[in-house]
Amino acid sequence: MRKRIPLNAIRAFEATARNSSVVKAADELCVTPTAVSHQIRQLEEFLQVRLFIRKNSRIELTTEARANVHRIGRGLDLINDAILALEASDYDERRRLTVSASTSVATFWLIPILSEFTRQSEEVDVTIKTFLTRKEAEEQESDLRIVNWLSQLDCHSEPLLEEEIIPVCSPELAARFGNDSRTILQSAPLAHVDRATGGMDGTYPDWARYLADFGISRKGVAHGSRFNQAGTAMEAASAGLGVILGRSLLIADALEKGRLVPVADPYHIRSPYYLNASWKQMESEPLVQFRTWITEKVRSKELARVA
Known part of the structure; x- marks a missing residue:
């Protein structure tokens, strides 16, 4: 169990020792010189050790005090650092999201x-x-x-928000099929995003579901490149590898920059x-x-x- 120590008195002693002046210590601690002197007397009584010797208008540390004042200063520095760290931690917690x-x-x-x-x-x-x-x-x-x-x-x-599923491909691929929606959906190579099939909540369509709902007849719907990430599939579509069922949230920038173009209506169910x-x-x-x-x-x- 730690001994109960008078921290205010220790601070007064350390500041006085470091400044070699009760007046300067009082100014640093924002108290009166009388209060500093009182704190030092209180510490001397607590320790049963004399800490300062007065010589004319000056004060000097006793041998015992001089031997320990630096350790006390380091201890107060550690306490100060710990308090600052706690304050910074609390501040970071309040401003972090x-x-x-x-x-x-x-x-x-x-x-x-x-x-x-x-x-x-x-x-x-x-x-x-x-x-x-x-x-x-x-x-x-x-x-x-x-x-x-x-x-x-x-x-x-x-x-x-609600996300739409929109068939998209590169402008070059759309042009190869005359920029005609039905022709593109019937004949252009398809690319598949396995992770999106069925969606997190079952609302994302795959190509078989999308084409059936739009009345498009096509053989070999499952044929084509497959990807397990929407981002990879988008890059592949931009490179002309196939038509993908693009997610409106993800393809907005590519559509705006013309890297992808819509080739048919969005699916009728939004996610x-x-x-x-x-x-x-x-x-x-x-x-x-x-x-x-x-x-x-x-x-x-x-x-x-x-x-």
Whole structure:
């Protein structure tokens, strides 16, 4: 068990010893010289040791005090460093936000727009975590998740947006088939994204489902290149390898830059996305700022699309 020590008195002693002056120590500690002298007497009584000797107008450390004053100074420095570290840790915790999203959503949608949030909320440090599966997503520690399923976790959940599935390919491939939607869907090579088949919540169509629903008859629908990641499939489509069922959230930039072009109507069922927020962090300022920003961002995009 540690001995109960008078820390204020020790601080007064160390400051006086370091400054060789009661007056300077009092100025440093923002107290009166009388208070410093009182604290030093209190410490001497506690230790039953004399700490200073007065010589005319000067004070000098006793032999015992001189032998230990540097160790006391180092001890106070350690305490000060520990307090600063605790303050920094608490500050970091209050300004940090962890956001989880699938690898493809984070790469092709969130990160390209994230600089807008960091510019308007410079005090918030955002950590992005990515996942490939629902299990991985729900096992991650995160303040906010962007997901396309209804979670069974105990969290606040709210709709964010709806994603469309749109057949897209490179402009060159579309031109080879006369830029005609029906001809492209009947004859152009198809590329498949295995991970997206069925979707996280069953709403993503595969090519067989899409073509059947649009009344397109085609042999060998399962034939063609296959990919297990949407991003890889998008690069392949941009290179002219085939037509993919592109996810509107991921292909927006490629469409805008002309690397991909839509070749037919979107699928009639949209896939919803949700914001799942930790109850513990719901009222934290970083999370409130991010939720407000991202919902307004999505709403402005939706309004622009409708217009």
